Amino acid sequence: MDTVVDMAKAIKIQAKDVNVFYGEKQALNNVSIDIEDRSVTAFIGPSGCGKSTFLRCFNRMNDVIPSCRVKGSIMMGDVDVNSPQTDPVLLRARIGMVFQKPNPFPKTIFENVAYGPRIHGLAQSKTELDDMVEDSLKKAGLWGEVADRLADQATGLSGGQQQRLCIARAIAVGPDVLLMDEPCSALDPIATSVIEELISELQQRFTILIVTHSMQQAARVSQKTAYFHLGTLVEYGDTKDVFTLPKNEQTEAYISGKIG
Amino acid sequence: MNNPIEMIQPDAKTQARFEKIAQGLKKRHAASRRLKTYGIMAIVTAISFLAILLTTIISNGYTAIQQTELQIALTIPAEKLQNDDGTIDPVKARNFNWNGLIKKAFRAEFSDVTAMLDQRALGEILSKNAGYDLRRQIEAKGSIPVGEIKLWIKTSDDVDMLMKGRLDRNLDESQRRLSDQQIGWIDSLVADDRIRLVFNDTFFTAADSREPESAGVLGATVGSAMALFVTVLLALPLAVMTAVYLEYFAPPGRVTDFIEVNINNLAAVPSIVFGLLGLAVFLGFFGMPRSAPLVGGMVLALMTLPTIIIATRASIRAVPTSIRDAALGLGASRMQAAIDHILPLAAPGILTGTIIGIAQALGETAPLIMIGMVAFIVDVPATLTDPATALPVQIYIWSDSAERAFYERSSLAIMVLLTFLITMNISAVLLRRKFEKKW
Numbered sequence: 001m002d003t004v005v006d007m008a009k010a011i012k013i014q015a016k017d018v019n020v021f022y023g024e025k026q027a028l029n030n031v032s033i034d035i036e037d038r039s040v041t042a043f044i045g046p047s048g049c050g051k052s053t054f055l056r057c058f059n060r061m062n063d064v065i066p067s068c069r070v071k072g073s074i075m076m077g078d079v080d081v082n083s084p085q086t087d088p089v090l091l092r093a094r095i096g097m098v099f100q101k102p103n104p105f106p107k108t109i110f111e112n113v114a115y116g117p118r119i120h121g122l123a124q125s126k127t128e129l130d131d132m133v134e135d136s137l138k139k140a141g142l143w144g145e146v147a148d149r150l151a152d153q154a155t156g157l158s159g160g161q162q163q164r165l166c167i168a169r170a171i172a173v174g175p176d177v178l179l180m181d182e183p184c185s186a187l188d189p190i191a192t193s194v195i196e197e198l199i200s201e202l203q204q205r206f207t208i209l210i211v212t213h214s215m216q217q218a219a220r221v222s223q224k225t226a227y228f229h230l231g232t233l234v235e236y237g238d239t240k241d242v243f244t245l246p247k248n249e250q251t252e253a254y255i256s257g258k259i260g
Numbered sequence: 261m262n263n264p265i266e267m268i269q270p271d272a273k274t275q276a277r278f279e280k281i282a283q284g285l286k287k288r289h290a291a292s293r294r295l296k297t298y299g300i301m302a303i304v305t306a307i308s309f310l311a312i313l314l315t316t317i318i319s320n321g322y323t324a325i326q327q328t329e330l331q332i333a334l335t336i337p338a339e340k341l342q343n344d345d346g347t348i349d350p351v352k353a354r355n356f357n358w359n360g361l362i363k364k365a366f367r368a369e370f371s372d373v374t375a376m377l378d379q380r381a382l383g384e385i386l387s388k389n390a391g392y393d394l395r396r397q398i399e400a401k402g403s404i405p406v407g408e409i410k411l412w413i414k415t416s417d418d419v420d421m422l423m424k425g426r427l428d429r430n431l432d433e434s435q436r437r438l439s440d441q442q443i444g445w446i447d448s449l450v451a452d453d454r455i456r457l458v459f460n461d462t463f464f465t466a467a468d469s470r471e472p473e474s475a476g477v478l479g480a481t482v483g484s485a486m487a488l489f490v491t492v493l494l495a496l497p498l499a500v501m502t503a504v505y506l507e508y509f510a511p512p513g514r515v516t517d518f519i520e521v522n523i524n525n526l527a528a529v530p531s532i533v534f535g536l537l538g539l540a541v542f543l544g545f546f547g548m549p550r551s552a553p554l555v556g557g558m559v560l561a562l563m564t565l566p567t568i569i570i571a572t573r574a575s576i577r578a579v580p581t582s583i584r585d586a587a588l589g590l591g592a593s594r595m596q597a598a599i600d601h602i603l604p605l606a607a608p609g610i611l612t613g614t615i616i617g618i619a620q621a622l623g624e625t626a627p628l629i630m631i632g633m634v635a636f637i638v639d640v641p642a643t644l645t646d647p648a649t650a651l652p653v654q655i656y657i658w659s660d661s662a663e664r665a666f667y668e669r670s671s672l673a674i675m676v677l678l679t680f681l682i683t684m685n686i687s688a689v690l691l692r693r694k695f696e697k698k699w
Binding site: 059061064066088089090091092093096097099101103104105106115116119120166169170173 | 512580582583584585586587588589590591592593596600601605
């Protein structure tokens with residue numbers, strides 16, 4: 001299976017022959033993909049196709065699942081993500097992640113955003129930390145709503161605000177890649193559209209990988225789309241091509257709503 | 261149109277199915293009502309047992325809150341106790357026969373009693389420690405009252421029992437601890453208003469004694485508190501670290517499984533076995549002091565460890581994994597995720613588990629007996645290595661004593677112990693509520 005690469009943009013991440021096993025069960029089968037820099041790549045496919053598992057390979061979040069083994073290579077620049085020599089802590093500082101369900105820490109809004117810079121020792125002073133928090137909240141489009149209540153509990157925010165807070169928290173560490181695992185699946189349509197707009201803005205600065213169940217969302221926010229089915233990458237290409245002229249029958253069936 | 265709307269009826273087959281379900285309903289509802297009744301019956305039985313238990317303890321023990329005292333008029337010979345400058349000489353005070361002084365003053369009031377045996381019987385009305393009590397009182401005061409003073413002196417425990425109605429006057433004299441003659445004297449004293457019942461402060465300010473009227477729970481309470489202090493100090497950090505390691509760092513495998521199974525087994529080991537272990541290892545091998553709260557605390561810590569480990573692991577697991585993922589996703593190390601996020605959220609559960617474990621340890625007797633905390637100790641322990649006893653052991657010792665007065669004191673000591681236990685459990689509930697609000 002060959003991957004289609006638009007040479008107009010530089011390659012940020014290159015995954016080669018990635019196989020993932022949960023115990024005896026194989027969840028991903030020889031997935032190879034090139035991710036473009038500063039673009040949005042969407043992973044779509046029916047439930048259980050391995051798209052979330054694949055996303056979690058990029059920042060080694062599969063490490064916490066005891067039975068999970070990842071084989072193959074994922075290169076980000078000269079960093080071999082999957083190598084035992086690579087420190088997942090450093091890796092996760094470079095690759096931020098936003099989860100399916102908004103998961104703010106049960107602390108204040110400020111503390112949520114400040115936690116990342118704090119553990120990595122990024123801010124030298126309180127003012128610097130304040131600036132970082134403000135900057136991250138501005139980039140996540142949340143500053144206007146929370147500027148005067150940074151000391152409030154984050155769990156008191158609405159679902160959409162919580163998710164944007166999680167985005168702010170992720171970008172506060174200063175990563176260049178953002179992984180988003182169905183970031184809008186727990187949100188209403190209005191909050192969803194706010195996040196989608198945000199994703200389009202963030203794309204200027206970050207390489208974004210997004211897993212989504214909504215094909216419309218993939219069509220709206222992404223430049224590239226990868227379609228997964230039963231642990232294999234079936235089709236990968238420019239979003240407009242995948243949605244209008246899918247090369248593969250399975251992709252077409254999924255996109256047109258026959259399966260999935 | 262005024263006609264009622266004709267509604268569609270289900271067909272005969274569906275109708276028959278509904279009827280069949282309806283027929284069985286009565287039986288099903290009856291079954292659930294029956295189950296509810298059994299449940300209520302079980303709760304009522306449990307509560308009535310508890311009520312019987314509490315009533316027995318309280319009705320046996322409430323009288324111990326008072327102590328009988330007797331008024332005596334006496335003159336303290338200041339010249340035999342003082343130095344030339346008027347201060348009390350401690351050596352003289354110690355050597356002075358205080359008991360003799362009190363007994364003499366008491367006998368003087370019954371001038372018709374002359375036979376030696378009768379005089380001895382008269383003396384038995386007074387507490388054997390009356391002289392000691394008076395000496396302590398004078399020493400604490402620092403000066404000797406001049407002339408004749410009227411003093412309230414503790415009576416012996418038998419008189420105390422008589423006054424509280426716990427000694428049956430109708431019993432044959434040979435089976436009574438007080439003779440008819442003695443009861444006669446007491447009745448005359450009562451008639452003169454020279455016997456009173458007062459609050460038994462000795463019970464809360466003294467350690468154990470051979471004489472019930474001089475015995476108290478303070479020594480045992482301090483011993484228990486010291487032992488529990490050691491227990492918390494040892495068990496809490498060990499248990500939390502073990503739980504964090506097992507939940508976050510332990511590689512899955514046979515070794516981890518083996519450790520887990522054994523922790524669960526330890527929770528079921530009879531406590532006396534921990535006492536034997538303490539005896540063999542702490543006392544035998546390391547040569548630590550016998551009867552010391554330090555060793556008691558260490559043994560109780562061993563016993564409490566599995567309880568706290570299990571509670572901590574359960575509350576760590578109860579923290580949503582999304583929080584852990586959020587921290588790890590930001591690049592927090594496992595340790596940072598555990599300390600910054602998981603443990604604060606698990607804290608109420610850990611705290612509750614700890615308090616329940618400690619409450620369990622507070623009520624534990626068997627392991628303390630094995631390491632010698634069952635000794636008769638008349639001093640309140642001052643350090644962790646002083647010989648001491650613990651509340652439940654004190655109750656055990658007293659309930660084993662022949663004197664009727666110790667019996668009521670052991671009931672009162674049970675009430676003290678229960679008060680501590682209930683306080684601890686309530687504080688566990690309150691702390692949990694307080695912290696859970698934040699989450």
